[in-house]
Amino acid sequence: MADAPDSGAPIGSSELVESLDRTLSEFFETMLGEARCAVSAAEDDEAATLACVEVEARVELTGEALYGLRVATSWSVARAVAAGLLMESDPSGLQPEEVRDALGELANMLAGGLKTKLFDERGTWRLGTPQVAEVAPLNASPQSSWAEACPRHRESFAGGELCIQVLWSNAGAERLAA
Amino acid sequence: MKKFLIVDDSATMRKIVMRVLRQADIQVGDVVEAGNGKEGLQALVADPEIGMVLSDINMPEMNGIDFVKAIRTRRDKTSLPVIMISTEGGEAMMQAAMDSGANGYVTKPFTPESIRSALEGFVG
Numbered sequence: 001m002a003d004a005p006d007s008g009a010p011i012g013s014s015e016l017v018e019s020l021d022r023t024l025s026e027f028f029e030t031m032l033g034e035a036r037c038a039v040s041a042a043e044d045d046e047a048a049t050l051a052c053v054e055v056e057a058r059v060e061l062t063g064e065a066l067y068g069l070r071v072a073t074s075w076s077v078a079r080a081v082a083a084g085l086l087m088e089s090d091p092s093g094l095q096p097e098e099v100r101d102a103l104g105e106l107a108n109m110l111a112g113g114l115k116t117k118l119f120d121e122r123g124t125w126r127l128g129t130p131q132v133a134e135v136a137p138l139n140a141s142p143q144s145s146w147a148e149a150c151p152r153h154r155e156s157f158a159g160g161e162l163c164i165q166v167l168w169s170n171a172g173a174e175r176l177a178a
Numbered sequence: 179m180k181k182f183l184i185v186d187d188s189a190t191m192r193k194i195v196m197r198v199l200r201q202a203d204i205q206v207g208d209v210v211e212a213g214n215g216k217e218g219l220q221a222l223v224a225d226p227e228i229g230m231v232l233s234d235i236n237m238p239e240m241n242g243i244d245f246v247k248a249i250r251t252r253r254d255k256t257s258l259p260v261i262m263i264s265t266e267g268g269e270a271m272m273q274a275a276m277d278s279g280a281n282g283y284v285t286k287p288f289t290p291e292s293i294r295s296a297l298e299g300f301v302g
Contacts, residue, residue: 086193
């Protein structure tokens with residue numbers, strides 16, 4: 001994982017990393033029945049991984065700021081996640097809508113875990129519903145209105161990778177004031 | 179065996195819940211599905227044989243908390259078991275669910291054991 005610059009976000013990067021680590025471990029062990037396998041920056045070429053991104057799921061947390069938990073990956077890994085969640089032995093039999101829905105649920109569970117472990121101690125936060133979309137590769141599509149709140153996580157799964165980002169924006173305060 | 183109503187805006191999550199119920203060896207009769215609280219209420223009205231409800235909280239149209247409150251306003255549903263299943267595991271949300279009339283609470287991600295524990299006393 002590459003170090004992110006000091007983002008200025010209200011919740012510290014190290015706390016987010018620690019909570020996301022625990023949440024990811026719980027998800028992999030409970031819902032997929034296997035230990036997670038984090039990818040370190042030294043192990044692989046991050047740019048090559050991010051260039052494979054084809055689909056993302058995002059869940060927003062709105063409070064004193066606006067946060068977004070984003071899971072981005074290739075269709076083949078998203079399909080493998082869906083198959084794992086549904087215990088389907090043949091991922092190719094899954095419909096695209098099932099794959100989108102499963103990726104959204106993954107983002108939803110990770111965002112909910114972060115909210116429980118970290119955000120709920122810090123005031124009132126509202127969890128949004130998952131939004132799933134096809135996307136351009138991450139390194140070709142910078143998030144103009146969002147900043148990374150902590151270093152992105154990369155998890156090895158089914159021969160590919162899941163990229164998990166916690167993003168933030170000042171727009172949360174504006175939304176609450178509106 | 180009781181007829182189950184599973185309420186979640188994610189069809190995938192409804193399938194996962196059914197899969198975990200099987201893994202937990204819980205005796206489940208027929209299963210009715212609904213995508214939000216409003217559809218859940220319609221299902222309960224249409225099918226008086228539903229004897230167990232598992233519901234998500236964070237849903238569009240009508241959330242799980244309002245869904246349980248609406249169930250408890252019906253005189254014929256005051257004792258219908260309702261278990262909430264949510265990604266939110268904070269005490270405030272759990273308390274809100276119990277205050278609204280829920281009988282139990284399971285946090286996602288969940289195991290067959292956590293589902294079985296929440297349903298203990300309500301199903302075989």
